[in-house]
Amino acid sequence: MEKQVLRFKVNGDEYEVFIHPKTLLAEVIRDHLGFTGTKRGCETVSCGACTVNINGFSVKSCSVLAIQCQDMEVTTVEGLEKNGKLSPIQRAFLDNGSYQCGFCTPGMLMSATAFISEAKNPTKEQMKESIEGNVCRCTGYNSIVRAIEAVTQGKYKEE
Amino acid sequence: MSHAKYSVINTHVHNIDGVAKVTGRATYTFDVKLPGMLYGKILRSPHPHAKIINIDTTRAMELPGVKIVVTGKDTLGIKQGIWRRYEELCDEQVLPLEKVRYIGEPVAAVAAVTEEIAEAALDLIDVEWEVLPAVYEPLEAIKKEAPTIHEGVERNVNVTRHIEWGDVDEAFEDADYIREDWFKCSGQAHMCMETRAAVSSFTPEGKLTVWASTQSAYYTQGLLAGVLGLREGDVRVLAPYVGGGFGGKFELDAAMFCSAVMSMKLFKPVKVVFTREEDFIASKRRTPMFYYVRTGIKKDGTFCARESRMFSNGGAYTGMGATALYLSGFFHSFPYKWRGYRYDGYRVYTNTLPSTSMRGFGAPQAMFCSEQQIDWICADLGLDPFEVRRKNGHTEGYEVPGQAFIASCGLEQCINEIEKWVKSKGKLPANRGIGISSCGFMSGGIFNWFDSPYSFSSAVVTINVDGTVELHVGCQDIGQGSNTTMAIIAAETLGVKVEDIRVHSGDTAHCPADLGAWGSRQTLMAGNAVKMACEDAKKQLLEFAYAEMGINIVYDLDIKDRWVHIVARPERGLPYGELVKKALRAKDGQRIMGRGYYTPHRKGMISPAYSYMMQAVDAEVDPETGKIKIHEVMTAHDCGQPINQLGLIGQLEGAASMALGYAYLEDMPFEDGKMMNPNLVDYKVIKAPEMPEAGIIEIDTYEPEGPYGAKEAGEGLTNPTAAALGNAIYNAMGIQMKELPITPERVLKALREKKEVQK
Numbered sequence: 011m012e013k014q015v016l017r018f019k020v021n022g023d024e025y026e027v028f029i030h031p032k033t034l035l036a037e038v039i040r041d042h043l044g045f046t047g048t049k050r051g052c053e054t055v056s057c058g059a060c061t062v063n064i065n066g067f068s069v070k071s072c073s074v075l076a077i078q079c080q081d082m083e084v085t086t087v088e089g090l091e092k093n094g095k096l097s098p099i100q101r102a103f104l105d106n107g108s109y110q111c112g113f114c115t116p117g118m119l120m121s122a123t124a125f126i127s128e129a130k131n132p133t134k135e136q137m138k139e140s141i142e143g144n145v146c147r148c149t150g151y152n153s154i155v156r157a158i159e160a161v162t163q164g165k166y167k168e169e
Numbered sequence: 170m171s172h173a174k175y176s177v178i179n180t181h182v183h184n185i186d187g188v189a190k191v192t193g194r195a196t197y198t199f200d201v202k203l204p205g206m207l208y209g210k211i212l213r214s215p216h217p218h219a220k221i222i223n224i225d226t227t228r229a230m231e232l233p234g235v236k237i238v239v240t241g242k243d244t245l246g247i248k249q250g251i252w253r254r255y256e257e258l259c260d261e262q263v264l265p266l267e268k269v270r271y272i273g274e275p276v277a278a279v280a281a282v283t284e285e286i287a288e289a290a291l292d293l294i295d296v297e298w299e300v301l302p303a304v305y306e307p308l309e310a311i312k313k314e315a316p317t318i319h320e321g322v323e324r325n326v327n328v329t330r331h332i333e334w335g336d337v338d339e340a341f342e343d344a345d346y347i348r349e350d351w352f353k354c355s356g357q358a359h360m361c362m363e364t365r366a367a368v369s370s371f372t373p374e375g376k377l378t379v380w381a382s383t384q385s386a387y388y389t390q391g392l393l394a395g396v397l398g399l400r401e402g403d404v405r406v407l408a409p410y411v412g413g414g415f416g417g418k419f420e421l422d423a424a425m426f427c428s429a430v431m432s433m434k435l436f437k438p439v440k441v442v443f444t445r446e447e448d449f450i451a452s453k454r455r456t457p458m459f460y461y462v463r464t465g466i467k468k469d470g471t472f473c474a475r476e477s478r479m480f481s482n483g484g485a486y487t488g489m490g491a492t493a494l495y496l497s498g499f500f501h502s503f504p505y506k507w508r509g510y511r512y513d514g515y516r517v518y519t520n521t522l523p524s525t526s527m528r529g530f531g532a533p534q535a536m537f538c539s540e541q542q543i544d545w546i547c548a549d550l551g552l553d554p555f556e557v558r559r560k561n562g563h564t565e566g567y568e569v570p571g572q573a574f575i576a577s578c579g580l581e582q583c584i585n586e587i588e589k590w591v592k593s594k595g596k597l598p599a600n601r602g603i604g605i606s607s608c609g610f611m612s613g614g615i616f617n618w619f620d621s622p623y624s625f626s627s628a629v630v631t632i633n634v635d636g637t638v639e640l641h642v643g644c645q646d647i648g649q650g651s652n653t654t655m656a657i658i659a660a661e662t663l664g665v666k667v668e669d670i671r672v673h674s675g676d677t678a679h680c681p682a683d684l685g686a687w688g689s690r691q692t693l694m695a696g697n698a699v700k701m702a703c704e705d706a707k708k709q710l711l712e713f714a715y716a717e718m719g720i721n722i723v724y725d726l727d728i729k730d731r732w733v734h735i736v737a738r739p740e741r742g743l744p745y746g747e748l749v750k751k752a753l754r755a756k757d758g759q760r761i762m763g764r765g766y767y768t769p770h771r772k773g774m775i776s777p778a779y780s781y782m783m784q785a786v787d788a789e790v791d792p793e794t795g796k797i798k799i800h801e802v803m804t805a806h807d808c809g810q811p812i813n814q815l816g817l818i819g820q821l822e823g824a825a826s827m828a829l830g831y832a833y834l835e836d837m838p839f840e841d842g843k844m845m846n847p848n849l850v851d852y853k854v855i856k857a858p859e860m861p862e863a864g865i866i867e868i869d870t871y872e873p874e875g876p877y878g879a880k881e882a883g884e885g886l887t888n889p890t891a892a893a894l895g896n897a898i899y900n901a902m903g904i905q906m907k908e909l910p911i912t913p914e915r916v917l918k919a920l921r922e923k924k925e926v927q928k
Contacts, residue, residue: 046200047193049412051362052445056849059362087193100191104183107815110823111648112190113199113362113412119191138857145849147362147413148648149819150826151857 021089058144217842344465363412385685497531579807604896610885611776613690643683664728701765795913820883828890
């Protein structure tokens with residue numbers, strides 16, 4: 011297969027990359043564009059460390075061909091912060107100690123961000139389900155759920 | 170002890186690496202990219218036991234883009250192991266010369282311009298094998314007729330360990346009741362989110378720099394220097410952010426070794442990252458153990474004697490397994506007073522994935538057996554499990570004969586709190602039960618099998634002219650938050666704020682040597698070193714303050730919240746920043762520098778201090794499917810003085826999730842030496858929906874050996890959970906679970922057997 015041009019937005023900026031059509035979105039984000047905040051922890055679409063948002067939906071970037079993102083808007087963990095101001099869920103993670111080694115954190119934040127933007131008075135079960143696809147080996151998840159809860163209860167405002 | 174006297178310790182402090190971690194700025198070895206870097210891949214053995222007759226790399230070398238292919242013949246062939254002091258336990262050539270001993274063992278390595286080319290080249294390496302008979306279970310491998318896995322090792326017994334105190338036989342004679350049971354404890358994968366990874370860069374002046382995902386930069390430096398024939402000082406190890414360790418990342422691994430060997434031949438940086446499958450099949454696991462436990466007790470519940478024999482599946486090599494063998498036997502006695510105690514542990518080589526240390530270090534297995542058997546004995550004799558544990562439990566001032574001295578112990582309060590909690594739950598619905606389990610754990614090991622000539626922990630603190638502080642430590646932050654804990658201790662000691670401290674760690678070129686993150690050692694050992702270094706620096710500042718303030722020498726001076734003052738008259742003083750500026754001038758411009766270290770002395774055989782805890786697990790069994798639902802976990806926990814409040818909660822919740830996984834989900838089935846589920850689809854870890862609430866009741870004690878009274882937290886809590894779940898199921902269903910993990914199949918089998926007996 012011939013290489014193709016992919017034009018898309020990442021974290022608000024336009025990018026143009028010349029890629030093999032089989033290239034995964036995770037590879038383009040990390041290896042071509044250098045957004046290494048997005049991690050990878052498996053080969054089986056199981057761990058969620060590579061989760062990003064595509065047009066507002068959380069997606070595991072190892073399960074998507076980059077070329078499918080033609081003209082779309084991708085947000086990675088690097089895109090959550092605006093001009094040095096952290097997003098509500100990022101601040102809630104800090105306050106609740108919702109990370110330890112930090113390797114799953116970018117993916118967790120992206121899953122949580124997509125959930126929070128849609129959720130209306132979610133239950134604790136729904137909060138837990140929102141990060142069901144993300145494995146964390148350190149925290150035991152409860153501190154992450156507490157952070158999501160705090161944001162959905164309006165305890166953190168956009169700065 | 171009053172906590173109010175501290176201004177930083179045990180307050181709500183954000184992790185100092187937090188912003189880096191929540192914004193994606195934190196870079197791990199996995200993210201390291203150097204100019205001209207090559208990518209390495211490892212060819213692994215498909216056989217559990219086979220002689221390497223020949224390896225032909227010609228075809229692989231011809232593939233465009235391939236820069237090098239190495240085998241054992243391209244190395245010094247040194248047998249290495251982390252028990253460096255004991256030659257016979259250094260039994261592993263990372264690229265073996267003569268034979269392989271497990272499926273997944275490295276055989277050759279390739280470096281190429283891309284990862285894809287390196288991967289493709291693996292298929293072009295031709296290996297001629299002579300397949301040998303293999304053995305997979307310790308109780309088989311120990312038989313006379315079993316194949317020999319390591320030449321000269323009789324009956325495949327790798328290490329033995331005998332622990333004994335008191336007159337065991339006489340103590341058994343005094344017992345009114347004796348019970349014996351066999352248990353089978355499984356392995357567990359560390360499953361760090363960041364798989365094993367290393368980037369090595371060797372340059373023409375003969376210096377090697379290695380970025381590694383490691384729990385101890387110093388161990389990695391020493392081990393690499395040893396196998397590569399370099400001086401330790403010529404190897405610089407950088408451990409930037411590390412994506413988890415859990416006891417699996419402080420030995421030499423194939424990512425480190427193969428990347429270094431290839432870089433030394435090419436003078437180019439080489440990166441090796443394990444796939445998740447490689448991480449499962451070829452990085453050592455928690456040690457599977459067979460336990461025989463015999464316990465003698467008086468009618469009134471007084472413990473007399475215990476005798477245990479343990480056979481562990483060591484897999485193909487020693488690694489840290491030798492330590493797990495000892496600690497399992499020691500903690501199997503915990504947290505109780507035995508008049509007579511005897512443990513005989515046998516670590517047996519098999520042709521399976523080697524086993525090693527993992528969070529809890531042999532104690533989760535030991536407690537699964539001990540704490541369940543105690544509940545069964547209580548049921549047999551009609552005794553109260555809380556009362557029996559209280560009656561026999563460790564107390565402050567107790568000496569484990571010849572082994573350990575217990576200077577602080579909150580076990581009784583832990584038991585009282587959990588008893589209250591369990592009773593408050595009242596009567597539970599059918600098929601639901603609460604189980605309890607207590608235990609203790611060490612705060613760092615006293616042993617020095619690595620043969621380190623350095624202090625166990627060291628710290629250097631430097632105060633800049635503006636009052637900011639550079640803290641250099643060798644302890645390793647692997648996500649447990651040790652950098653934050655050290656910053657808190659430094660800020661408290663110097664009397665400044667956490668944001669004044671910059672912690673430098675994970676770099677052997679700039680940080681003092683330290684044994685690293687294992688055995689729950691850092692808070693106590695590195696914490697003491699940091700405290701000493703800061704006290705040293707503070708003393709220099711205060712000496713100058715005495716002269717500057719012109720006060721009576723009988724007054725005590727101190728610094729708190731950046732205010733230097735007379736203790737008895739806190740309003741009299743001067744700002745810390747001002748003092749630092751003046752003190753520097755008085756020292757001819759030299760920055761204030763303090764040094765500290767810690768090496769345990771006269772603290773027994775195991776550890777300087779012990780944490781204590783009791784846990785309760787509330788669980789429900791579906792009698793139709795055997796499925797388990799965990800409703801809640803509650804722990805009463807004595808870690809001395811908590812230092813890092815958020816970090817402590819996180820560590821304890823995290824321990825509960827990992828230990829629950831071990832108890833009922835995580836299984837590593839092997840068939841003919843091959844792991845059957847080496848991926849995250851089939852290897853089940855706890856995910857958010859299964860995770861129950863896991864509350865903590867902190868018990869207030871003060872450990873005299875720890876910095877500000879602190880001791881272990883976070884590792885020990887992996888110990889009680891499997892037993893507590895087993896006891897919950899026993900209380901709910903009346904079945905005894907003697908094998909881990911407690912899967913639905915095993916529950917159903919036990920329920921069927923119970924029915925058979927009742928017929």
